[in-house]
Amino acid sequence: MVDFDIIIVGAGISGINFAYRLQERHPDLSYCILENRHEIGGTWSLFQYPGIRSDSDLYTFGFAWRPWTGKNSIVHGSLIRDYIEDSAAEKGIDSKIRFCHRVNKMKWSSSSNLWTFDITVNFVDRLSLTSHFVFLGTGYYDYQKPLEANIPEVSNFQGQVVHPQFWPADLDYADKRVVVIGSGATAITLLPSLAKKAAQVTMLQRSPTYIASLPTEGGFEAFAFNFLPRFLANKLIRLKWMLFSFFMVSFCRLFPRAAKAFLLRKTARLLPPGMSLEPDFIPSYNPWDQRLCLCPDGDFFNAIRSGNGSVKTGKIENITASAIRLTSGDELHPDIIVTATGLKLCTGGGIDITIDGKPYDMRDHFAWRTAMVEGLPNAVLSWGYVDASWTLGADSTAQLACRLLEKVKEGGISVIVPRMTAEERNRLEERPFLRLQATYVKEGGSAFPKSASTAPWQPRSYFWKDMAISRWGDIETGLEWLK
Incomplete structure (x- = not known):
């Protein structure tokens, strides 16, 4: 018996936002949030250095469904964490979170069409959970290991x-x-x-x-x-x-x-x-x-x-x-x-992924709509923007995921997976996943999935275009739908 329809990994901005969109548009689906840390907040729980603050304005970094109403556009990280926590509590999302649950492995089985999660609870106990779908709100850097700075001696x-x-x-x-x-x-x-x-x-x-x-x-x-x-x-x-x-x-x-x-x-x-x-x-x-x-x-x-x-x-x-x-x-x-030389970049929280017993590495595959990854079934990966607020991109991904789930229910679909033929792959011209030339991005850019110059494998664009695609764009090209 399956434990949940959807498991969300991460109780930061991306995970809390997706949980809200899920409750808003698919209240019939069961879900839980698995959070490695002891509290809500993600980055805003982990980072505690003096003066830690947003590097985007809070009016767009805040949730569209619970606007930031403070007078200051840039605030201390503790206020951001409080805001995320209050938002989750107001919508009842906090009751769905399981804290100190670290996901070590995700295993997909094509025979059952389920994800099985190998989890460490409170750093000691082991737990296994299953779900039809997974939403990875795990950010873009390694929470466990900092970037090894190349500083002589x-x-x-x-x-x-x-x-x-x-x-x-x-x-x-x-x-x-x-x-x-x-x-x-x-x-x-x-x-x-x-x-x-x-x-x-x-x-x-x-x-x-x-x-x-x-x-x-x-x-x-x-x-x-x-x-x-x-x-x-x-x-x-x-x-x-x-x-x-x-x-x-x-x-x-x-x-x-x-x-x-x-x-x-x-x-x-x-x-x-x-x-x-x-x-x-x-x-x-x-x-x-x-x-x-x-x-x-x-x-x-x-x-x-x-x-x-x-x-x-x-x-x-x-x-x-x-x-x-x-x-x-x-x-x-x-x-x-x-x-302060940057972050160690990481995709999917460093979770070990297998598909039918075979290791799967996102870095070897192309990202579909910057939301799913080629060959990875029933999994959505949340990505924000590097030149605008992260939350805007996370919300466009969440709304796209909800639209996919709607089609799943309407069509009796069991599996969604991005696919491309060998011929299509050979025609693709690769593009950087992130449009930044910072040293830590150049050195760690291979931690991300691949992007290309043509849709639907292109990297992030800008909010209005991405949101239009999420709500009304083509969700057939590049996806395989299996009943």
């Missing part, structure tokens, strides 16, 4: 070396000299947060990144909340941020030189008087070749103006017991090194 350092993914709760950095290695969103967040207590915080980067200041409270939001009905204010504010993100990314990609000049002018105005953009604030790449970093109310630049924060651009030659030596001959003498 960092093991020589006699001070403390910290990775933001596993920040020690008892780390005392007050009046200490801290070097944050990296220049992405995590480093941009850490510098102003650490600078409030540390003696000096230096962000050491191999090359500069684009950093844009964003007001936490906007005039449009204040007007809408004060003078419009709440439901209308929520819709207009969400639409405003969706349009802002879309046009900003489109402008950067269509007119990179103009976008670069615009962003650098803004940066120059935020730097201390007399400080030049060279060499620390002029990136070698075009805007949105890598993710654009945001700092609320210019806090990153405020820390630099205060003198407690600084930026150093250079390549590490080696690290001694007490110093970081750069190829330029300069030295830094930190008490603490923070390796």
Whole structure:
């Protein structure tokens, strides 16, 4: 006897959102959520480094079905976790979650048309569950292992070396000299947060990144909340941020030189008087070749103006017991090194998958509508956006999955699986799964399924197009439906 119609893996943004869509459109289907951690939140439960916050606005990062109503567009991670938890409780989703349930293996059987899950409960006990379908809301990075930073001889350092993914709760950095290695969103967040207590915080980067200041409270939001009905204010504010993100990314990609000049002018105005953009604030790449970093109310630049924060651009030659030596001959003498060099990318939570006893690796197959993977039956994988809020992409995937389930019920279908012929595969021209050139994406991009230049194997596009496909697009091409 089957345990559930659907098993959702992960109680973060993707898993909670899919559970809501499932309850909304298929209340007759049974489901549970298996969560490895002890609480709801995913990323916002795991990451606890100082200042952890969203790098997207909360009006689009929040759920469409439970709008974010706070005044600030960018907030601390603890508030995001509380918001996700409250959303799940309000819709009764929290009662469906089984915490401390780690999925080790997923086994598909074509004889029974079922998934069997091998699960560790509370890190000790073993459990087996079955379902017809699985929804993987497991994110895009490894929760168990951080990225191994390629830093020459960092093991020589006699001070403390910290990775933001596993920040020690008892780390005392007050009046200490801290070097944050990296220049992405995590480093941009850490510098102003650490600078409030540390003696000096230096962000050491191999090359500069684009950093844009964003007001936490906007005039449009204040007007809408004060003078419009709440439901209308929520819709207009969400639409405003969706349009802002879309046009900003489109402008950067269509007119990179103009976008670069615009962003650098803004940066120059935020730097201390007399400080030049060279060499620390002029990136070698075009805007949105890598993710654009945001700092609320210019806090990153405020820390630099205060003198407690600084930026150093250079390549590490080696690290001694007490110093970081750069190829330029300069030295830094930190008490603490923070390796904010990216995440170890991972698909499907690193779960071991077999189909009829044979190992299955998503990395060897093409992704259908960025939602299912070639040859993987009755499984949907949630993916967000790298150039907009993750939740927007997760919701388009959830709505596509609900549409597939509708056809399953109407047609008496037992199995849905993406397929392509050898001839079709030979004609496909591969494309990167993620359109980013960040080092950790380049090095770890092979962790993802493959994408191609033609539908339905193309990578993510933009929200309105993806949502239109989810609701009304072709769901026949590339899929095999078995009764």
